[in-house]
Amino acid sequence: MGLEIHDIAHSFGDRTALDRVSFDIAPGVITGLLGPNGAGKTTLLRIMLGVLSPDRGQVRYSDRPVGEEDRRQWGYMPQERGLYPGMPAGDQVTYFGRLHGLSGRDATSNAHALLAELGLEDRWNDRTDKLSGGMQQRLQLAASLVHDPSVMVLDEPFAGLDPLAVESLSETLRLRARGGRTVLFSSHQLDLVQDLCQDIAMVDHGRTVLLGSVSTLRASSDRRQLRLHVMAPNRDWLHAYPDVTVVTDEADDLRLALPPGIDPLDVLDAARAAGKVVDFGLDLPTLSQLFLSAADRTLDPAGVR
Ligand SMILES: Nc1ncnc2c1ncn2[C@@H]1O[C@H](COP(=O)(O)OP(=O)(O)O)[C@@H](O)[C@H]1O
Ligand SMILES: [Mg+2]
Known part of the structure; x- marks a missing residue:
């Protein structure tokens, strides 16, 4: 108690x-x-x-x-x-x-x-x-x-x-x-x-x-991002995840915003089924980013939205 x-x-x-x-x-x-x-x-x-x-x-x-x-x-x-x-x-x-x-x-x-x-x-x-x-x-x-x-x-x-x-x-x-x-x-x-x-x-x-x-x-936030370094140009596999948005897609580096409820490992598996993934990572928001979302404040220029 x-x-x-x-x-x-x-x-x-x-x-x-x-x-x-x-x-x-x-x-x-x-x-x-x-x-x-x-x-x-x-x-x-x-x-x-x-x-x-x-x-x-x-x-x-x-x-x-x-x-x-x-x-x-x-x-x-x-x-x-x-x-x-x-x-x-x-x-x-x-x-x-x-x-x-x-x-x-x-x-x-x-x-x-x-x-x-x-x-x-x-x-x-x-x-x-x-x-x-x-x-x-x-x-x-x-x-x-x-x-x-x-x-x-x-x-x-x-x-x-x-x-x-x-x-x-x-x-x-x-x-x-x-x-x-x-x-x-x-x-x-x-x-x-x-x-x-x-x-x-x-x-x-x-x-x-x-x-x-x-x-x-942090893990249930809508600010999680999955980073993938993929050796394949095809992005068709992403159609299976209509709620996942592409933040950046440059050269082989893909950055995806994951809504709550999406398992990053599922997305990773789908990417791997479509081509070779040579590097990946899940970025969780920091507490100050969570604060800024929750308090609905404007982000500083270094923030991620
Ligand atoms: N003794 C006090 N008299 C008048 N206003 C106060 C007093 N103590 C705190 N405040 C006001 O109450 C608010 C909260 O202050 P405080 O609890 O010290 O915040 P924090 O510790 O989170 O910085 C502020 O607007 C502050 O100016
Ligand atoms: Mg204080």
């Missing part, structure tokens, strides 16, 4: 930040709350943590509203980082562990383990404000995970990180999810995180525009 965002709405004055958002967050998988800046992600996460009260709707767990008792077991990494600049890194994480009710001994040993996991073990004694931005961010993550929370809510944990730090943080989240924890994080960098999240809730202007499993959404 997971968490449920149930019909949540919130306005700041006459600006609607969230307009009746609902989705489920399952334990044991990584869920991404994705969307552009201003979509309402931070507002929703703050409501989940009880920092803001929604105008309507509820955060539910096991079919009852989430309470303060539940939230004490959670870990929250806010978008505005809240570390003490003058405190040494290790003490900082230990301190947050104590705040969450750990004994001094457990807090210290968890802090050591987390700093090691996040590649900061040799920074234990360094003042927080002497660390690089990316290191401070990893330290903030360590501070939110030190009590081994059952539910992790992380606001833009990847913003500003270099690729190595992204990979290290991703691995930390995968490890927690595999251990059965609930992991929800927000990001405006859709393609950066498309291989990390199993489930997504995509929001735009306070509304959900796309929900579900990333692999299902």
Whole structure:
């Protein structure tokens, strides 16, 4: 039984930040709350943590509203980082562990383990404000995970990180999810995180525009394209697939747009029956392409339509 965002709405004055958002967050998988800046992600996460009260709707767990008792077991990494600049890194994480009710001994040993996991073990004694931005961010993550929370809510944990730090943080989240924890994080960098999240809730202007499993959404999209390098000029075999459209057909390279429900392997078999296929590939849309379709926005010039 997971968490449920149930019909949540919130306005700041006459600006609607969230307009009746609902989705489920399952334990044991990584869920991404994705969307552009201003979509309402931070507002929703703050409501989940009880920092803001929604105008309507509820955060539910096991079919009852989430309470303060539940939230004490959670870990929250806010978008505005809240570390003490003058405190040494290790003490900082230990301190947050104590705040969450750990004994001094457990807090210290968890802090050591987390700093090691996040590649900061040799920074234990360094003042927080002497660390690089990316290191401070990893330290903030360590501070939110030190009590081994059952539910992790992380606001833009990847913003500003270099690729190595992204990979290290991703691995930390995968490890927690595999251990059965609930992991929800927000990001405006859709393609950066498309291989990390199993489930997504995509929001735009306070509304959900796309929900579900990333692999299902990408594989069932109408933006799949089959690339074929065929050593045969004949295209008659395509008549059997009236719904398949030819995107490009240059020299021996054929690019086909496949509507949902068409099995690319069937099309490949038909091509092979008609001539020699020397190379092929299936291109699935990226999360930003799916977002642009779902949010019905105009595509950037590099997009594919
Ligand atoms: N404290 C606030 N007061 C007024 N408006 C706010 C406040 N916080 C957020 N907003 C507005 O709510 C909308 C959603 O913001 P936010 O949840 O921060 O989006 P995101 O995190 O997806 O970038 C934006 O239009 C933003 O300007
Ligand atoms: Mg935000």
